[in-house]
Amino acid sequence: MAFSFRRSDFPDDFIFGAATAAYQIEGSSFGGAGPSHWDTFAATPGNVANAETGAVACDHYHRYEEDLDLLRSGGFDAYRFSTSWARVMPDGRNVNPEGLDFYDRLADAVLERGMQPYLTLYHWDLPAALSDLGGWRNRDVASWFADYTKTVMDRIGDRMAAVATINEPWCVTWLSHFWGIHAPGLRDIRAAARSMHHVLLAHARAVEAMRAAGHGNLGIVLNFEHANPASDAAADVAAAARYDGFYNRWFIEAITRKAYPEIILDGFAGHMPNGFEKDMEVIGAPLDWIGVNYYTRSNVAADPEAAWPSLKTVPGPLPKTDMGWEIYPDGLHGFLTRLHRDYTGDTPIIVTENGMAWDDHLVDGRIEDRERIAYFDSHLAAVRGAIADGAPVKGYFGWSLLDNYEWALGYGKRFGMVHVDYDTQKRTPKASFEAFRHAIGGN
Ligand code: FCB
Numbered sequence: 001m002a003f004s005f006r007r008s009d010f011p012d013d014f015i016f017g018a019a020t021a022a023y024q025i026e027g028s029s030f031g032g033a034g035p036s037h038w039d040t041f042a043a044t045p046g047n048v049a050n051a052e053t054g055a056v057a058c059d060h061y062h063r064y065e066e067d068l069d070l071l072r073s074g075g076f077d078a079y080r081f082s083t084s085w086a087r088v089m090p091d092g093r094n095v096n097p098e099g100l101d102f103y104d105r106l107a108d109a110v111l112e113r114g115m116q117p118y119l120t121l122y123h124w125d126l127p128a129a130l131s132d133l134g135g136w137r138n139r140d141v142a143s144w145f146a147d148y149t150k151t152v153m154d155r156i157g158d159r160m161a162a163v164a165t166i167n168e169p170w171c172v173t174w175l176s177h178f179w180g181i182h183a184p185g186l187r188d189i190r191a192a193a194r195s196m197h198h199v200l201l202a203h204a205r206a207v208e209a210m211r212a213a214g215h216g217n218l219g220i221v222l223n224f225e226h227a228n229p230a231s232d233a234a235a236d237v238a239a240a241a242r243y244d245g246f247y248n249r250w251f252i253e254a255i256t257r258k259a260y261p262e263i264i265l266d267g268f269a270g271h272m273p274n275g276f277e278k279d280m281e282v283i284g285a286p287l288d289w290i291g292v293n294y295y296t297r298s299n300v301a302a303d304p305e306a307a308w309p310s311l312k313t314v315p316g317p318l319p320k321t322d323m324g325w326e327i328y329p330d331g332l333h334g335f336l337t338r339l340h341r342d343y344t345g346d347t348p349i350i351v352t353e354n355g356m357a358w359d360d361h362l363v364d365g366r367i368e369d370r371e372r373i374a375y376f377d378s379h380l381a382a383v384r385g386a387i388a389d390g391a392p393v394k395g396y397f398g399w400s401l402l403d404n405y406e407w408a409l410g411y412g413k414r415f416g417m418v419h420v421d422y423d424t425q426k427r428t429p430k431a432s433f434e435a436f437r438h439a440i441g442g443n
Helices: 037-042 060-073 097-112 128-132 141-159 169-178 189-212 234-257 262-267 276-283 329-344 370-388 407-412 431-440
Strands: 015-019 078-082 116-122 162-167 218-229 289-302 311-314 349-353 393-399 418-421 426-429
Touching: 015 116, 015 349, 037 128, 060 097, 060 426, 078 097, 078 393, 097 116, 097 141, 116 141, 141 162, 141 189, 162 169, 162 189, 162 289, 169 189, 169 218, 169 234, 189 218, 189 234, 189 276, 218 234, 218 329, 218 349, 234 262, 234 276, 234 289, 234 311, 234 329, 289 329, 329 349, 329 370, 370 393, 370 431
Parallel strands: 015 078, 015 393, 078 116, 116 162, 162 218, 218 289, 289 349, 349 393
Antiparallel strands: 289 311, 418 426
């Protein structure tokens, strides 16, 4: 089964890549990394499926050359990876030279294979020592993050094609401090409000530090989820607007308009850090690109019994992935055109993650992941549609290169274009990987 597009259906300079994240693939027990809040979260009963951790993961720390060879063989132009804060600064302060050496080798290895390195500085591995100090709830996180950013960029910044500060601030904050689903697992509105501001201040201080050091092509990676009212009842429509507010509008409006949406500030009343308004100028400093992660939509209904934001998500009618996520490519088209129209204008947009989990099984040494091929195909059609409608979309990264540690769901959810056997660490490219190779011209 093949894709319905060829590389030539996209603009000449369009970039195809694959994305990963440090904690999900490297193996956090190797190379002198310190514990991150994910190690401690996973070690607490009930937080992660089967109490699985990223201690070994895909052993990418030792196998990165093989993994990059594979990526290159697929014809991909770029590799999006993250550096682990807890690997670079195991106690949150002092540098682990082995950690920086690893990323130095990794950067060279990407370049040696003719690919562009796309760095993400924070994909969720906060050093546990900084979590002890309040992590994202503590305003000082902004200067801690700027220091870490300088440390990483001094070493590898000269070789990065593009740099993102934070991956998915919504997950770092709301999902982790209000819904309690990701580390540190808090369910506290005040923690949510404060972290939602501090994560943006940390982004801003890191950008400031990188600009001062002369680094360019800086961005942030935001995740967007289409908020679909569960019915046309006014209460459900209003609930979906609140969902859109805390999920989709909060971060992009801070960055592009230097203001938070009123409907969310109202809900956070009394919990925002004092004087947060004074930070909005630096938070709104211009960026060179915006990363968009998109997977699904949610069907949102009002829940008047519940405290603010007084809503719940309900199952929808569309076909679902192994995450239970509805497959809704129109949502990607919608966000790409909405960003361009309402927020980012001519600033380049890059789809930094998109993909699906499926219950893949090896049959005679092969994985025929037709569902994943169809998913990628329909979402790449949405990207082409958005480009035709004027959105400056410059690249697309599939999530993910490898099956990996899917956070609170452990190793049970497979998102890779390449299958990983966690007993033997054997990599097997799936049919979706072959489809990319065919469409974008690998060997
Ligand atoms: C995104 C994360 C990524 C991965 C995918 C499935 O929210 O950025 O690490 O878990 O979801």
